[in-house]
Amino acid sequence: MKILIFNWQDIKNPFGGGAEVHLHEIFKRIAAKGHEITLACCKFDGSADEEIIDGIRVIRKGRRSLFNFHVRGLYKKLIKENKYDLVIDDINKIPFYTPWYIKEPLLAISHHFFGKAIFHEAGIFSGSYVYLAEKLVNSIYRNTPFVVVSDSTLNEFIERGFKRENFSIVQNAIEQERFPMKICTKFEMPTVVYFGRLKKYKSVDHLVNAFSLIADKVPDARLEFIGRGDFQPELERMVAELGLTNRTKFYGFVSEEEKTEILSKSHIVVNTSIKEGWGITNIEANASGTPVISADVPGLKDSVKEGVSGLLYEYGNIKQLSEQILSLLTNQTELIKLSLGAVEWAKTFSWDNSAELMLNRCEEIIDKNNHI
Numbered sequence: 001m002k003i004l005i006f007n008w009q010d011i012k013n014p015f016g017g018g019a020e021v022h023l024h025e026i027f028k029r030i031a032a033k034g035h036e037i038t039l040a041c042c043k044f045d046g047s048a049d050e051e052i053i054d055g056i057r058v059i060r061k062g063r064r065s066l067f068n069f070h071v072r073g074l075y076k077k078l079i080k081e082n083k084y085d086l087v088i089d090d091i092n093k094i095p096f097y098t099p100w101y102i103k104e105p106l107l108a109i110s111h112h113f114f115g116k117a118i119f120h121e122a123g124i125f126s127g128s129y130v131y132l133a134e135k136l137v138n139s140i141y142r143n144t145p146f147v148v149v150s151d152s153t154l155n156e157f158i159e160r161g162f163k164r165e166n167f168s169i170v171q172n173a174i175e176q177e178r179f180p181m182k183i184c185t186k187f188e189m190p191t192v193v194y195f196g197r198l199k200k201y202k203s204v205d206h207l208v209n210a211f212s213l214i215a216d217k218v219p220d221a222r223l224e225f226i227g228r229g230d231f232q233p234e235l236e237r238m239v240a241e242l243g244l245t246n247r248t249k250f251y252g253f254v255s256e257e258e259k260t261e262i263l264s265k266s267h268i269v270v271n272t273s274i275k276e277g278w279g280i281t282n283i284e285a286n287a288s289g290t291p292v293i294s295a296d297v298p299g300l301k302d303s304v305k306e307g308v309s310g311l312l313y314e315y316g317n318i319k320q321l322s323e324q325i326l327s328l329l330t331n332q333t334e335l336i337k338l339s340l341g342a343v344e345w346a347k348t349f350s351w352d353n354s355a356e357l358m359l360n361r362c363e364e365i366i367d368k369n370n371h372i
Helices: 018-032 064-069 071-081 115-121 124-135 151-159 204-214 232-241 256-265 280-287 318-330 332-346 351-370
Strands: 002-006 036-041 050-053 056-060 086-091 106-110 146-148 167-169 191-195 222-226 248-252 268-271 292-295 310-313
Touching: 002 018, 002 071, 018 036, 018 056, 018 280, 018 351, 036 071, 064 071, 086 351, 106 351, 146 151, 151 167, 167 351, 191 204, 191 256, 191 280, 204 222, 204 232, 204 318, 222 232, 222 256, 232 248, 256 280, 268 280, 268 318, 280 292, 280 332, 292 318, 310 318, 310 332, 318 332
Parallel strands: 002 036, 002 086, 036 056, 086 106, 106 146, 146 167, 191 222, 191 268, 222 248, 268 292, 292 310
Antiparallel strands: 050 056
């Protein structure tokens, strides 16, 4: 097969996240089976206009803020050069509205809708732009086949009036060989870690406030952050005001090896986001032998097996979050039980399996189109 994919970013883009990992890990495996994969995406500082990454041809055009205006022209240029069996639209925030102009068989991928949650991150102007752009998905993509990453996202589409038969689920996963898949030696001090982008809508400030409530009860506990983002200055201000500076560490961007080492040594990983498509960071923590305390919200709740791989708390309930953190830091038996369960849960997620599901879905759509 020859497959053309449109996504805002590629795996090397510093603004990339779980959606880019999902796309790359799956389609590099499909490319390895002999299929021809082309990804069109935006440029970033220092990027090449074109390169091959893990067998995927990556073509970059335009800056991140305006890439959606380049998509239609890129499509016309690329189909003149090649005949594609399938076009994939990986929807992320601002859709490309490809059903309006794509003539080849089309498959859309969606991780989640921001919906009103976008206003937690953006101002009224930018937030309204994203909110209204997502609203148009309801009519423009109504009859488009979809792949989604979780039951939560599927339910969102059904609530918007989409037909269940147009959807299949291809979960996020992990490369298990990159993780210890066992409980490792922990930091000497009880350590609570946030792992992900430091964005306002991720509600990382909830963790800072929750930690402050248990700081006196576990005086040697530490709070650490893996990741970077424009909300970091606000978090640093909060940490200083609460007198936690000497007990807090911001790692910023870390290598894959360092990430795994920190996750493995941590006692608990906490995920506070208001909404996600899934929770790949939760599974990576579990694969490092560390349980997760996560907000009970769409996407994240799909990646936590409550009472086995971690705990769920009511989003925004700082008191409940602090109580769960305190409970695990002071109950070694429960912490070990969840750590063991976390590893077993992580073993059920494999990119090889997800790639096979995606490949079958692509073949199904192409075959169905050929019989129309």
